[in-house]
Amino acid sequence: MKKLYKISGGSLLVELTRQDAGLALTRVYDRKKRICFFNGISSLLTVTARRIDSDEKIYADTLSGWGRVTAEENGDETVIILSDNQTLAELTVTIHAAVSDDRISWNVSLISSSKDFSLYSCDYPRLPFNCSVTRKFLSPYGCGEVWDSMREQLISTQNYPSYGVSMQMFAMWDTAARRGLYYGVHDGAPAYKTFTFSKPKGADAVTLYSTMPMCDIARAGNSQQLYGTLVWEIFDGDWYDASMIYRDWVLTGGSWIPSNVNGVRTDLPDWFRLNGHWWRVRIANDDSYADELIKCNKLLGYDSPVHMYDWHQIPYDNDYPHYFPVKDNMVSGLKKLKDANVRVMPYINGRLWDTRDRGIEDWQFSTKGLPNCTKNRSGEPFIETYSSVESDGSKVRLSIMCPSSAVWQEKVQENVSKLLNDYGVNAVYVDQVAAASPYLCEDPTHSHRAGGGSWWCESYTNLLDHVRLVKPDETFISTECTAEPFMKHIQAYLTWMWVKNDQVPAFAAIYCGLVAMFGRNYGFLASDDDQGQRMYISESLVFGEQLGWIVPENYEGLQHREFYNKCVDYRTKNATYFAEGRLLRPPVVTDNAPKLYTDRAKEAYGGIITHSPVYAGHWRRNADGAEILLLVNAADEPVKCKVECSLPDGVYKLGKRNVSVRRGVFRCTLPACSISDIRI
Numbered sequence: 238m239k240k241l242y243k244i245s246g247g248s249l250l251v252e253l254t255r256q257d258a259g260l261a262l263t264r265v266y267d268r269k270k271r272i273c274f275f276n277g278i279s280s281l282l283t284v285t286a287r288r289i290d291s292d293e294k295i296y297a298d299t300l301s302g303w304g305r306v307t308a309e310e311n312g313d314e315t316v317i318i319l320s321d322n323q324t325l326a327e328l329t330v331t332i333h334a335a336v337s338d339d340r341i342s343w344n345v346s347l348i349s350s351s352k353d354f355s356l357y358s359c360d361y362p363r364l365p366f367n368c369s370v371t372r373k374f375l376s377p378y379g380c381g382e383v384w385d386s387m388r389e390q391l392i393s394t395q396n397y398p399s400y401g402v403s404m405q406m407f408a409m410w411d412t413a414a415r416r417g418l419y420y421g422v423h424d425g426a427p428a429y430k431t432f433t434f435s436k437p438k439g440a441d442a443v444t445l446y447s448t449m450p451m452c453d454i455a456r457a458g459n460s461q462q463l464y465g466t467l468v469w470e471i472f473d474g475d476w477y478d479a480s481m482i483y484r485d486w487v488l489t490g491g492s493w494i495p496s497n498v499n500g501v502r503t504d505l506p507d508w509f510r511l512n513g514h515w516w517r518v519r520i521a522n523d524d525s526y527a528d529e530l531i532k533c534n535k536l537l538g539y540d541s542p543v544h545m546y547d548w549h550q551i552p553y554d555n556d557y558p559h560y561f562p563v564k565d566n567m568v569s570g571l572k573k574l575k576d577a578n579v580r581v582m583p584y585i586n587g588r589l590w591d592t593r594d595r596g597i598e599d600w601q602f603s604t605k606g607l608p609n610c611t612k613n614r615s616g617e618p619f620i621e622t623y624s625s626v627e628s629d630g631s632k633v634r635l636s637i638m639c640p641s642s643a644v645w646q647e648k649v650q651e652n653v654s655k656l657l658n659d660y661g662v663n664a665v666y667v668d669q670v671a672a673a674s675p676y677l678c679e680d681p682t683h684s685h686r687a688g689g690g691s692w693w694c695e696s697y698t699n700l701l702d703h704v705r706l707v708k709p710d711e712t713f714i715s716t717e718c719t720a721e722p723f724m725k726h727i728q729a730y731l732t733w734m735w736v737k738n739d740q741v742p743a744f745a746a747i748y749c750g751l752v753a754m755f756g757r758n759y760g761f762l763a764s765d766d767d768q769g770q771r772m773y774i775s776e777s778l779v780f781g782e783q784l785g786w787i788v789p790e791n792y793e794g795l796q797h798r799e800f801y802n803k804c805v806d807y808r809t810k811n812a813t814y815f816a817e818g819r820l821l822r823p824p825v826v827t828d829n830a831p832k833l834y835t836d837r838a839k840e841a842y843g844g845i846i847t848h849s850p851v852y853a854g855h856w857r858r859n860a861d862g863a864e865i866l867l868l869v870n871a872a873d874e875p876v877k878c879k880v881e882c883s884l885p886d887g888v889y890k891l892g893k894r895n896v897s898v899r900r901g902v903f904r905c906t907l908p909a910c911s912i913s914d915i916r917i
Contacts, residue, residue, distance in 0.1 A: 242308040244315050246336030249418075249471045253281070253308065253317070259301040260308075260319060265366065267471055270416050274366045274409070277442055281332070282345065282360035286325055289353060289457050292614075297325050313337065327351040332362065340470040346462040355459050356451045358689075361467040363446035364420045366409050368436070374409040374443060375476040376434060377402045379719065380735045380780065381743030383476060384434070386443050391436035396674030397447075398694065398720030400734050402432045403744050404487075405465075405721075407445040408479030410472075417472055419479045420445050424465025425490040426691035427722050429675040450689030455614065455679050464691060476741050477822050484747040493698070493722040499859045500750045501817045505728055506711040508580065509542075509664070510816045513809030514785040515756050516543040516792075524570035531577045533789040537802060539809055542580035544666060544731075544756075544786065554625035555633045556596070557589045558648055561655060571660065582664035585652050587700075587716065588673060589635040590645075592620070597627050602636070609642035611678035619676045639678050640696035641685045646703050653714070654707035664713045664729075667704075670697060671730060672718035694722045701726035719744055719754070729753040732782055736761050736773070736838060738846050742780040742854075746820045749781055750859065753816065756786025761839040767796040769835035771871040771910075772848050774804045778869055778912075779823070779854030781815040784808050797873070800910040804869070807912045814856040814865055821883060824853040824866060828878035833871060851878050851907060864917040870907035877906045889915045 240255040241263075248269035254261050265275040280298035287294050304321025317332040328351070333344040343362045349355075366372065368386040376382045376393065378401050384391065386409070395401025405424060410417025422430065429450055436443045447467070453459035468486075472478045488494060495502040514537065518526050534540055547553055548567040549560040574581055590606035593599055611619045618636045625633040638645040653665045675693040678685065685692035704714060705726050715729035721744075724730070732754045745754065757777055762769040777784050784805050795801050808815065826849060834847045850872035857864045866884065868891075870876050884898050892913040896903040907913055 242315065244334050244336060244341055246341045247339035247471070249339050249341060249469065251341060251469075255306050255308070257301050258303050258306070260299045260303070260306050260317065262363070262365065265364070265418070267416060270414060272411065272414055272416055274418055275442060276367060277365065279363060279365045279442070279444065281362050284325065284328065284330065284347065284356065285358040286328075286351070286354040287357040287454065289355060294357060295324050295354070297322050297328070325349070325351070325354065339472075340468060343467040343469070344462065348460045349458050352457050355454050355457050356461070357454055358448050358450045359463060361422060361447045361449070361463060363444050364407070364418065364469060365442045365444040366418065367442050369411070371411050371413040372409060373412060374434065374445065375407060375479060375741070375743060377404050377406055377432060377743070379403060379737065379740065380732065380745065381476060381480070381741045382737055383739045383741055386436070388436070390438040391434055391443060394431050394433040397430045397432055398427070398671065398722050399674040400672045400718040400720070403719045403721055404483060404747060405430070405432070405447070406479065406483045407432065407434065408476055409443070409445065410475050410479070412475070415473055415475070417475065417479060419468065419470040419472055419482050421468045421483050421486065422447050422465050423468055423486050423490055425492050426464055427492075427694055428464035428691045429689045429693055450677055452686045452688055452690035454677065454688030455681065456687075476743055477746060480743045480746045487721075487747065491721070493725045495725050495751060497751060500819070501859060502728070502751050504713070505753065505816075506713060508711070509713055509729070509753065511809070511812040512542060512783055513812060514539060514541040514805045515783060516541055517756075517786050517788050518543055518545055519547040520545065520564060520567055520570065522566065524566040524573060527570035527573035529789045530574065530579055533792055534577070534579065536793070536798075537805060539805065540578045541785065542582060542663065543574070545581055545583045548583050552625060554623050554635070555591060555627070556594050557586050557591050557635065558652060559594060560585055560652055563660070568660075571662070575661070580663035582666050582715065583656055583662055584666050584668060585656070587649060587667035587670040588638050588640070589621070589669070590638050592618070592634045592636055593627060597629055605644055606636055606638070608682070609639055609644045610636040611639045611676040612680040614679045616680070637676050639680065639683055639685075640700050641683055641692060646700040649700055650703045650707055653704050657709055657712050658707065663711070664715060666715045666731070667727075668717050670716040670727065671720040671723045672716070697723055698725055715755075721748065724748070724752040727752070729755055731756050731786070733758040733786060734840060735780070736840050736846070738841055740776070742820060742823065745781050749815065749820050750817055753783065754781065755783035757782070758840075759787040759791055762835070763837050764791055764794055766835050766837050768833045769838055769846060770795060771797055771800065772833050772835070772846055774801050775852040775869045775871040776848070778804045778808055779852045779867060781820060781854070781856065797910060800871070803910070803912055807867075811865060813860070814858050814863075817860060818856045818858040821855040821857055821864070824855055824880050824882040826851045826853050826868070826878050826880050828876045830872050830874070830876040850876055853880065855882065865914045867912060867914040868905070868907055870909065870911045872909060874909050875906055877904070879904050884915070884917070889917070891915050
């Protein structure tokens with residue numbers, strides 16, 4: 238017998254239908270605007286279990302196979318219980334749905350008395366929405382990406398925390414109605430998760446959901462509750478408004494928020510906080526790299542710091558973590574750079590130990606690395622390989638160290654301390670911490686629970702706290718990519734992977750002032766890709782990043798080096814807006830010029846990046862409320878444009894001319910390769 242359950246929070250109405258020994262999500266509706274976001278049949282979640290004596294997995298979704306399905310309303314909360322499943326008979330799933338203004342908050346708990354299976358993973362309630370030409374959604378990949386729901390097929394599963402999921406949220410919205418749904422996992426611990434968006438070929442709906450790998454997966458009967466609370470909320474606007482919902486929660490709910498005053502973290506050295514640009518260099522056989530950097534700084538007009546690779550005698554991605562002794566030309570180059578006021582940030586890796594860590598010899602891996610690396614249920618180390626090879630031609634096999642290990646925490650601390658205190662560098666880049674995904678370590682000798690949970694992030698926080706203890710004032714720690722939960726003790730994130738099409742600065746809108754962001758990988762572009770280079774530098778500027786992360790020879794070969802220098806000069810002179818401010822709603826620009834285009838961008842989907850030549854940003858400085866609305870014309874010709882913004886009506890000075898804002902709109906002509914701003 239079918240039965241309809243309604244869960245309503247303000248404008249948000251969710252309908253669940255009990256049918257065929259299961260429960261289906263059948264409708265998601267906006268009662269205020271009378272918009273049906275979803276009408277169809279969708280499972281609310283899927284539970285995965287693993288047999289204790291093998292790797293066999295079985296699955297149970299909410300659509301069928303349940304002997305008992307109930308839903309009871311108790312004030313502002315509905316409690317849904319599913320039990321007596323055909324394949325997981327000893328499992329009970331309880332879903333709590335608490336309602337408030339325009340919001341439903343979901344919590345999921347699982348009770349299992351099985352002696353044969355462990356609970357392996359479980360979804361947070363899935364949010365489907367029907368596709369239309371006006372419906373888009375935000376993916377939390379990198380800085381944030383906007384996707385069109387009308388693509389024929391969509392499938393992406395990314396790990397959190399990693400480069401693929403910077404923050405625990407999705408959002409969808411209708412561009413015509415300016416109305417959307419926020420999907421945010423408010424987990425302040427946080428636990429390891431995956432985030433998936435899916436649209437099978439021929440389907441008429443996109444489904445957004447997160448999945449949590451379970452804790453204690455090595456044993457049966459591992460009953461538990463999913464970490465945090467999932468929030469669905471109706472909002473007005475687009476990706477920016479959804480990001481502000483997440484920001485409102487994370488500032489008080491995220492355990493990773495660093496100590497800050499007026500929204501600005503307190504442990505950034507002044508020189509770095511106000512820095513505008515970075516070089517990247519690999520040391521070869523002499524110290525001419527230092528001379529080249531000094532020469533390029535003169536061309537740039539600033540003493541730009543450098544991110545230094547290959548300063549160690551061991552090969553790159555080989556014999557880790559034994560970085561010492563250093564190359565002689567690293568020391569002589571450091572002296573030249575210090576005399577020229579060029580600060581230096583060397584590279585080390587934060588998670589890898591080579592299984593043959595002295596050439597092709599197992600030196601310390603078996604005695605120190607192996608007991609403390611991540612392992613599967615059979616006790617085998619998790620291994621990664623890259624392009625590096627051993628002297629015998631075989632791939633370098635790198636084990637993934639367990640961050641809970643005291644041996645690993647002390648080794649990273651030792652390497653950082655030597656660089657900062659013995660060699661006097663100004664920062665250390667600890668690679669992969671906020672880029673690579675966690676592993677489900679099941680080593681029973683380790684101090685953490687087997688599988689998922691919050692232990693991975695907690696362990697890295699502890700590791701980085703060890704590093705903090707040896708870090709002198711006026712230095713900092715950085716890492717790769719922008720997964721949020723490591724920023725408490727990491728001051729800067731390398732944004733080198735923010736090189737996709739249809740990006741938006743959602744991460745910056747949430748976290749500007751709390752973590753510094755720097756650099757894009759110009760090496761992903763051909764050295765003669767002029768339009769690609771102009772798109773990189775322009776978007777970096779309006780997103781608030783410290784610019785560059787370019788090798789000197791590519792800089793010298795830029796066709797529009799003067800424009801590049803203008804962007805660096807603007808970013809440096811206005812650093813307090815970006816480092817000590819808030820990203821306001823970015824203006825929307827339409828113009829009369831051809832789009833910039835490249836199809837040679839490595840890491841971009843299909844190699845393609847295309848954008849209007851005009852980029853826009855709107856920033857407010859926290860200390861005094863001063864604002865800048867900046868417009869960057871990356872075209873090599875003047876461009877006429879219409880700008881929709883959040884400025885009050887009035888007359889404003891834009892460059893040397895006045896513009897009149899009426900109902901949030903003004904028109905202007907921007908000179909070729911220029912930066913113009915309105916200051917309030």
